[in-house]
Amino acid sequence: MLAFIELVRTSRPLTRAEVWFVRLPLSVFTGWITVAPIANIAFALRSSGVRDLGLAETTWAWAALMFAAATLIGVAMTRFSEGNAWYAGTVVWALIGIVVANVVREPNLTVAIAAGAAGLVALSPLAGTTMTRLTPAAK
Template sequence: MSKFTLNKLQLTNIIAFVAVIVMNTLSNTLPLNGRSAGEISDALPSYFTPAGYTFSIWGLIYLALLGFTVYQALPAAQNKPFMQQIGWLFALSSAANVAWLFAWHYGWLLLSPLIMLVLLVTLILIYIRLKIGAVNPALAWVERLLVQFPFAIYLGWITVATIANIASVLANSGWAGFGIAGPTWSAIMMLVAVVVAGGVLVNRRSLAYAGVLVWALFGIRAAYPAVPVIATTAVIAALLIIALAILGYIRTRSTTHRLSPRPA
């Protein structure tokens, strides 16, 4: 990218982040269409929606993204590979974030999961391009903290949010679920989350990504403690993700040792 393009990219990323924060704030303080996100979730119940406190993870996500936004805006960041790797994907993910708010608050239920999938795909692409969790001993700690960490936890939460969004739409569309009870579908979707996490964690040691998924699973358990199949599956799924994260850490750690230079 030319210096002019990089300058535009840095400014666009700042505007995109500010737009996300402003619209998320207004969506609950106005609120958009007269309903807060919590009120909409309560009106569209599903057995995959976690307890309310679980959504506090957004505070950490947006704080981390603030760190990224400030860091990428520094003049020295233009020479960093991550600027080329992320490119315009962060701006696209932010546009999807804002678009989803309108779809959710205005009851465009069939559109909302499609927009959420766009957000998920952009974050997956960022995750892959940044090689988050891959072996890279030369990567500075500041980039791990301000570039890789924000997108790892963002992707972790959107992984769960996408499944929850689809579950809410299906549960409230009159879909009979092939005769399978709602709690059982919730258990199935938690196992799907484990499979998705496995694809991410076995070859990468993104403990941040795993941590967010575990947080969400225990949030689901907290929401339905009296439903045995949900409570039990949530714990099992969380333990499986922890095991996958440890396995990925051990594998990449052994690779790091093989790649590390040995004294003559």
């Protein structure tokens, strides 16, 4: 995460190699680690039988709260990184994976809807974003 933040803070234009071999992989990795721990905690809590937290099991609101946290972090980091589409796209991709898992593998419509809504919100910082910070420096 710190490497991603330092890369975003860099004010000089990036070379084509820096974009493809540093910015892109670092953005994707950081996007993934934004969602993965939160999704894994929600899954571990459910798998271990933690259900009595004052939240209804049928709606599994705990997962929805976890997705809200992932979305807030994702939106904040996307805005901080000036609309890094690779980062935001990875966060959305991870949330779509959660939707698919909760529709196909272990049907839970509430969790699927919460993850889908979180994915839509995570896309919001990209609206009207220019891709100037993502493209390599002109040669």
